[in-house]
Amino acid sequence: MADVLTYVLHYEGQFNKNSLGAVSEGATRASEIGGECHALVLGGEDLSDQLCQSLGTYGASKVFRARGPEGLAQPVVDAMAKAIDEHGHSYALFGGGLLGFEIGAGLAARKQAGVTMEVTAIRTQDGELLAERPILQDSKISVSRYRGELGIIIGRINAFEIVSRDGGSAEVIDLDVEYSPWSGKATMVQRGEQRGADVDIEGADILVAGGRGLGKPEGFELCELLAGAFGGNTAVAATRAVVDAGWYPYAAQIGQTGKTVSPKLYLAAGISGAIQHKVGMQSSENIVAINKDAGAPIFEFSDLGIVGDLNKILPKLTEAIKSRKGS
Numbered sequence: 001m002a003d004v005l006t007y008v009l010h011y012e013g014q015f016n017k018n019s020l021g022a023v024s025e026g027a028t029r030a031s032e033i034g035g036e037c038h039a040l041v042l043g044g045e046d047l048s049d050q051l052c053q054s055l056g057t058y059g060a061s062k063v064f065r066a067r068g069p070e071g072l073a074q075p076v077v078d079a080m081a082k083a084i085d086e087h088g089h090s091y092a093l094f095g096g097g098l099l100g101f102e103i104g105a106g107l108a109a110r111k112q113a114g115v116t117m118e119v120t121a122i123r124t125q126d127g128e129l130l131a132e133r134p135i136l137q138d139s140k141i142s143v144s145r146y147r148g149e150l151g152i153i154i155g156r157i158n159a160f161e162i163v164s165r166d167g168g169s170a171e172v173i174d175l176d177v178e179y180s181p182w183s184g185k186a187t188m189v190q191r192g193e194q195r196g197a198d199v200d201i202e203g204a205d206i207l208v209a210g211g212r213g214l215g216k217p218e219g220f221e222l223c224e225l226l227a228g229a230f231g232g233n234t235a236v237a238a239t240r241a242v243v244d245a246g247w248y249p250y251a252a253q254i255g256q257t258g259k260t261v262s263p264k265l266y267l268a269a270g271i272s273g274a275i276q277h278k279v280g281m282q283s284s285e286n287i288v289a290i291n292k293d294a295g296a297p298i299f300e301f302s303d304l305g306i307v308g309d310l311n312k313i314l315p316k317l318t319e320a321i322k323s324r325k326g327s
């Protein structure tokens with residue numbers, strides 16, 4: 001059996017984008033090794049037949065639906081282990097994010113399976129899946145191959161593209177899970193609503209990121225105005241230096257201890273380009289940096305560098321984009 005099981009996170013009737021990327025990738029790779037991609041969802045009555053069936057659009061042929069608490073890792077580990085035991089999946093695939101890391105690690109321990117995290121690409125060879133992961137500050141790619149019955153692949157956020165296929169409808173299978181006693185020891189008291197949490201930096205096509213060079217918290221208004229001029233799927237992001245200083249919410253932090261992003265355009269204003277920041281944004285398609293110091297490290301990995309004062313450049317850029325758009 002060469003089937004792939006993916007976990008799909010959902011909230012208020014919407015599936016998480018990373019999870020849909022994992023289903024799409026799982027479907028493509030499973031078909032290359034003669035298998036199918038299945039999805040597992042966990043939650044309450046909001047998981048209607050219709051909602052679950054819609055995962056077929058992304059390539060899932062079956063959806064295992066377990067009733068239980070959503071948003072915590074351990075119940076999902078129980079449910080995935082049960083689906084794998086009953087069905088014999090060869091791979092478990094996650095789209096990334098903290099929950100994916102927790103579930104993947106827990107599942108690896110439970111099933112004594114090999115696990116690779118921060119995977120950016122999957123390829124097939126001799127009927128197996130190989131996971132590619134950047135290492136040494138993304139300067140090299142390591143390739144993992146799995147021994148044993150199960151291999152666990154955890155993607156980097158946004159690594160897998162969402163692909164919708166016309167007319168797909170998945171078969172929904174209810175999974176009766178007996179949860180481990182420890183799986184109920186943590187309960188979700190409240191889903192966090194962090195200030196700025198509505199900013200989806202991981203899903204944005206354009207990010208306008210600000211750093212200490214903005215000078216003060218109000219400096220972010222320049223970034224917000226520029227983001228507004230771009231419009232569409234644009235968000236404002238930040239470095240750790242400024243979120244630690246309380247200038248901007250943690251939800252917007254990019255980097256080693258923040259989020260990893262790969263937008264189409266990453267515009268960095270007043271950011272030096274420290275390695276801990278770079279690892280979170282270097283896979284952006286286009287990087288444009290504004291910095292008054294021509295020797296700033298960020299210019300070493302920018303596609304376009306503008307040396308100058310952001311207080312002058314950002315407003316001009318905002319006006320230029322507005323006039324180009326005729327707004």
Ligand SMILES: Cc1cc2nc3c(=O)[nH]c(=O)nc-3n(C[C@H](O)[C@H](O)[C@H](O)COP(=O)(O)OP(=O)(O)OC[C@H]3O[C@@H](n4cnc5c(N)ncnc54)[C@H](O)[C@@H]3O)c2cc1C
Binds near residue numbers: 241253270280311
């Ligand atoms: C364990 C660890 C984890 C970390 N994790 C992260 C992380 O996840 N994300 C992260 O971002 N950092 C992280 N850091 C911190 C990181 O090392 C840097 O300190 C931080 O990224 C610097 O932020 P910055 O670029 O905003 O500030 P600075 O390094 O102070 O850079 C400010 C830049 O603004 C420029 N500038 C100043 N004024 C202007 C102006 N008027 N116009 C144009 N340019 C101007 C300056 O030339 C300078 O290059 C971590 C550090 C450690 C030790």
